[in-house]
Amino acid sequence: MTAQNKCVPLKDIQNFPLSQWLTTDHITESMTVMFDQSQQTFSWSAGSHLSKDEHLEATTELVVFSDLKTSTFVRLLSDCQLTLCDLLQVNHRNNLTSYRFSVQVDDIKQARDVLSAFNLREKIESALLIDAPRLSRPGLLVMDMDSTTIKIECIDEIAALAGVGEEVSAVTELAMQGQLDFSQSLHQRVGKLENAPESILAQVANNIPLMEGLETLVIELKKHQWRVAIASGGFTYFADHLKQLLSLDAAVANVLEINNQRLTGKVLGNVIDAKAKATCLLELQKEFDIAPNQTVAMGDGANDLVMMAAAHLGVAFHAKPLVQAQADTCITTTGLDCLLHWLK
Numbered sequence: 001m002t003a004q005n006k007c008v009p010l011k012d013i014q015n016f017p018l019s020q021w022l023t024t025d026h027i028t029e030s031m032t033v034m035f036d037q038s039q040q041t042f043s044w045s046a047g048s049h050l051s052k053d054e055h056l057e058a059t060t061e062l063v064v065f066s067d068l069k070t071s072t073f074v075r076l077l078s079d080c081q082l083t084l085c086d087l088l089q090v091n092h093r094n095n096l097t098s099y100r101f102s103v104q105v106d107d108i109k110q111a112r113d114v115l116s117a118f119n120l121r122e123k124i125e126s127a128l129l130i131d132a133p134r135l136s137r138p139g140l141l142v143m144d145m146d147s148t149t150i151k152i153e154c155i156d157e158i159a160a161l162a163g164v165g166e167e168v169s170a171v172t173e174l175a176m177q178g179q180l181d182f183s184q185s186l187h188q189r190v191g192k193l194e195n196a197p198e199s200i201l202a203q204v205a206n207n208i209p210l211m212e213g214l215e216t217l218v219i220e221l222k223k224h225q226w227r228v229a230i231a232s233g234g235f236t237y238f239a240d241h242l243k244q245l246l247s248l249d250a251a252v253a254n255v256l257e258i259n260n261q262r263l264t265g266k267v268l269g270n271v272i273d274a275k276a277k278a279t280c281l282l283e284l285q286k287e288f289d290i291a292p293n294q295t296v297a298m299g300d301g302a303n304d305l306v307m308m309a310a311a312h313l314g315v316a317f318h319a320k321p322l323v324q325a326q327a328d329t330c331i332t333t334t335g336l337d338c339l340l341h342w343l344k
Contacts (some may be wrong), residue, residue, distance in 0.1 A: 001311040007043040010035075010074060018073060018099060018188050019066035022087070027142040033101065034089045035077060044087070061088065063127045072122055077103075079118055080111040080128070084266045086237055091255035091341055093135075094216050098341040103128075112229030119332050127329040127342050133294045133313055135343040138225040140290040141217075142281045142307065145239055145253065146148055147176075148317050149336070151209040154238050155189055158204055162196035162263075178322050182233060186254065194265025198258050201237045208238065208329035213335025218246050220340055227288045232276040233303050249288070279308035298331075298339065299323065315339060 013021045022033070033044040063072060064080060077084060082103040089100040093307065105111045105128070112128050119126055124167065133139050146153045159168035168189045174184035218228050229250035230239050239253035255268040270276065277297075285295055297304070297311035300319040305326055308314025316327035324330050331338045 005045045005142070007041060010040040010042065014069075014071040014074070014238070015068045015196070016068060016070050018064065019097065021070070022099070032085055032089050035080070035084050037255040043158065059131050059152070060103050060108060061127075061129045061132065062101045062102075062103045063098055063129060063343070065125065066099060068124060068126075072124070074122065074257060076115070076118055076126065080284075081107075081193065082111065082112045082128075089344065093340040094213070094220065094337045096341065102342070112329070116332075119330065120270065123333055125306060125331060125334050125338055125341075129313070129329060129342060131341060132344050133296055135221075135224050135226075135340065137294055138288075139294035139296065139343075140227045140229070140281070140288060141221060141296045141334075141339075142229045142231050142277075142311070143296065143297070144277075144301065144317075145230050146234045146305050146309075147300045148240060148304075149211055149214055149230060150238075151211055152204075153193065154204055154208075154234050155193075157177050158193060158196070158200055159189070161200040161203060162193050163194045168192055176301035177320055182273045184269055186233065186273075190263075191265045192265055193263045194255075196263045197308050198261045198263065201235075201256075203236055205241045208241065210261065211336055213337030215246065216335075216337040219340060220337070222247070225231070227284065228313060229280070229284055229289065231272065231280040231307060233301075234278055235275070235278075250280075250284055252276075260315050274303040277304065280308040281307050283320060289315065296339070296343075299337070311343070319327040 004152045010076060031044060035042050066245060082105050085102040087099060088102050101155055113265050115128055143149050156169045156172055158159050160163045171185050171189050172334050174180045221228055227249040229248055232239050234253050234254040236253045239251035242264050243251035253273060254272050256268040257264040257268050282296055292314045295311040296313045297308045297318050298315040299308060300317050308327055314328045315326060316323045316330040
């Protein structure tokens with residue numbers, strides 16, 4: 001099918017992926033794509049049905065992937081109470097294709113909450129975005145480290161090697177859920193590492209598992225003059241390792257005190273907590289001369305929320321429910337490089 005004045009009943013395409021009927025071969029400009037709930041019919045045609053002024057107001061965008069089943073797409077629109085308007089953009093990135101639609105919605109917060117639950121239930125990725133940053137313009141991405149850029153919580157791995165794993169991991173989980181003050185919990189956990197040999201840090205660093213999509217994401221952002229940094233409540237030993245490994249622009253984390261090749265159970269200097277992470281993002285934005293609407297923060301725990309709120313786009317990655325509820329958008333099942341499709 002071409003993208004010229006088409007109309008088709010849902011029943012004829014409900015088992016098709018979007019790409020099978022909404023082909024991208026002839027899409028060169030914005031096109032009208034609408035779904036009639038009463039008639040259960042899709043229609044699409046070249047050009048937009050909105051005026052320029054209306055387009056400026058219709059800044060809410062729904063991003064979905066081309067392999068999404070059409071019947072699932074319709075349920076998404078219905079559950080989130082979205083009115084489909086135009087197909088604005090088709091992106092081919094990291095070997096995937098995504099569609100970017102303009103939609104109308106009365107309550108964006110409620111719609112995002114519903115969408116987050118829908119994504120988890122259906123095991124898909126989709127996003128509702130307002131004025132998202134553009135990949136083609138210089139930007140700044142600041143990510144959490146533990147359980148975001150890497151698959152582990154470093155302090156839990158250190159503690160396991162030091163023989164206090166269960167005690168420390170229980171405190172870590174409470175802190176990430178937002179049930180404990182982060183600074184207090186950090187001092188409590190690090191204190192249990194007193195007298196552990198420094199060599200266990202190298203053991204963890206040498207086997208550190210990178211999160212899926214991390215390298216692809218960093219390489220692609222760098223191609224487009226983006227700056228990429230880590231702001232972590234973890235430790236400089238690992239953050240600096242990742243900075244060197246991935247050629248990151250900055251890495252900020254806590255400093256473990258080491259004396260005579262053994263951990264003292266103390267952290268040097270001020271703790272990198274939720275507020276410090278947000279400050280880091282704002283300082284890097286100014287240092288690298290990045291427009292405020294080109295900043296993104298990603299994380300999974302409660303101590304990432306302030307940083308995510310300070311960024312133009314806050315992304316919850318494989319996150320705790322508290323974080324998903326407050327983020328602008330989520331990545332729930334796939335890798336970090338899914339972010340490339342959330343950007344315009």
